[in-house]
Amino acid sequence: MIRVPAEPAGTFPDAWRHCVGTGRLDLALRRDYQDSLALLQREIGFRHIRGHGLFSDGMGIHRPYDHAGTRHVHHSFTHLDQVVDAYLSAGIRPFLELGFMPGGLASGDRTVFWWRGNVTPPRDLAEWAALVRATLAHLVDRYGIDEVRTWPVEVWNEPDLPDFWQDADEQAYHRLYEATAHAVKEVDADLRVGGPALSPGAGEGWLLRFAEFAERRAVPVDFVSRHAYSSGPAQHVPFGVHQTLAPAGRLLDQFAAPRRELKGTRLADVPVHITEFNSSYRPDNPVHDTAFHAAYLAPVVVAGGDLADSFSYWTFSDVFEEAGIPTALFHGGFGLLTHRQVRKPAYHLYAFLARMGRDLLTRGDDHLVTRHPDGRVTVLAWAPVDPSGATPGPDGHTLRLSVPVGGRGEAFLWRLTVDEEHGNAYTAWRRMGSPRSPRPHQIDVLHEASEPARSHRRLPIEDGRVDLPLTLARHEVAFVELSRVEDETPPWWDERRLLGREPA
Template identity: 25%
Template structure:
């Protein structure tokens, strides 16, 4: 009998379960202008270096008015202005720089069509006459207003898509996503749901008119929790696209090539007293994803469409950090990686069980000029990669032929009595995949929502059905935990410097890559079953790669 601190994990490499959808190749961030900074290009180059397929990049503020300089939670391109007579002036200079940079690093734009240009904002929501100098009111509310003229909005979207078609080619932009807006069910949209649906009608018509093969969709609403405004908004949007009167064509319904909504595991706001709050909840992420699926399933005409969780994260407020609220320090640590591994695994399993084409977008990038390990939701801080970046390095190595994976310590968060599994043991689970007949990858994570939980578990791994029985097998074991693939631990050892001195930085940077738990070793697969044992701490992730000798 296994001890309470042991997990029995069994992988059957002969039990194929179809393709493992590498659906995690999506990232996003508020500050569109960070894309073209040296720091932004450095990070995109890292994604290019590890990608097995292009990453899609979704920034906010594509149409916003300003000085073209990114700051936390804000960006601008001046793509749309009007002359004194109200004639539109299109300027694609910054937009081109952003898209060119994405493509330079073999990424692809996930084009978020928003927000409202200053000169196009509805005066009922925003008075440009009182704001021509400071633009403070525009940044407060004007960007979220409906357009004063829906035809001018149509013309703007059409002009952008047409410009991209001419610059990059129809075949290229047909691979992009064209998504309207972001989170219209909250403060990102100052109009009514009906006005948003009208905006979608004009947007979809403009995209399709400029590029018939382009993919257009939305509505990028927030967590569709049970009986929530977000759930009602998502359903109202789908009902409109299915059966509503189209405000542009006068016909019934609107084109919809993909559906998007967001799920977060919790939320934090500034708290100078730094009181401990509830941790993020994998259960909430899974529950709201399942509820979104239930809403979509009411519309048979939308079955089979891609659905993108165009933000799936432990929490909201990416620009907030540990100095704003000490709870956000979890983003610096291995916890962020283990939460993401658990959440992605649970929603991906749900999607596979339901034959649902689900894609996952991590809302994280970087912040220029921040203090080291600020605690913002980023992959890299001052050019030093966090543990979360190393999870994506693990993902990029994994094969595509999924095989059976079972764990005696796996949990279903929907069974938890509360939102965080208090009183439950940690969830030890994962997945496995083959690459041809000579390599097997097994990812095992150990997660509990309580970021203060400690402990170490023994994982007894049995791999059956090996396609390379009778051969020597090299076992490579990569690990993310408090001491591996985790530059934060070294930053703490170096005294937590806000701006590390050159020697400190070198020591911290040396630990920011994906690290081995032990040196690779060779074992003999004398039969089709191989047994391995290792310890895995809470909030740890192991990637074991078994490679047959030539």
């Protein structure tokens, strides 16, 4: 029996809500993307959204042209305005990632992803800085300085990897960062700029050298950023991969790394943003679609706020095309949602978090307990998993809590459950025969199968507490809400008379 304290230990950190990832920004022009974002914001409500491709040719911002024998550059914000308008209307703000390189400014033709984001340095650093200034000045003019100051500005993506920055040239990145950061501050000194958005494999030296460079050159750095993944090398199959997974605690180790590495430097106390995290770094790993994934990530999202100012789930939707156009509804995409807004178990993990209270009562290896201002007590509980794959994990997991609800009488219990059989459209889809393009009636079935199981009952209150036993199925994540019953049943009401018969 775990006795939950009656007095809060503080406020539960909501760093999990600060940001969420997205596919390239011009995907926001599509209807299925906007429908998915509207659902996400209605049921979860993230504050910022981050994705690649702001300066890639698909956004059409950098438009060089020749006139009268002279080269000029026109900056066009047609798509950018539509994307940002869509975000703000959905109640979410941009977390701006400045990249990739426009084709007309690139020094080479090396690209990444199916949609060919250019990863070479600018051939003219001054023209790049002008592009940054013009874009931010336009955003300030259109949306107001007070609004845009709330949008963090991150310089590039994973420059420590040659796939994302030509030859992983560290000195070239430092030059890019310096020019970019000064361009940002020229627009407004209070805009927040940071980086270097390192991959998990960057090693400790990269971030430390970035801090030394920033101090040596007096370059502004308002936050530091890195990414976190816990999967091993890809084992390829057609249109997918399989990978080993480290224990989920490895992700928390990566969340903690920046502050550990920057201790004693000028950047020791700046905010830390994990601008991408997930189990697998691949957009075609079926683990993302499973109940296992939700239970695996539960301890990470519950504890991550102790280690970083934000950690951004990569990504909110399977409207995502880095490895090409997906070949099936369920294809191992990063998204919390599939195409057509079918919720995955990991989506429900976040939706359950959105229902938790502000005051933290307690948490442990398999549970989180909070309280709302109106007295409702909420519990998030999850079953342990075996990330090695050596076993399917325990068949069941038992947790027993003594929960303070106050008063006397009875408490109303409301429970939502996601596991291998409930709230799990992936299981239903597999039993359907894994249809690549489900028919309309099959889509309807999958939406229904994605709903969590719901149950309710009354429990007695003794000495202001409820004895709450929870038995969790394999890979289950459960949400429980407890509230005191204020019984307003009329004195004449008698369930035995529903069919008009007088009670014996």
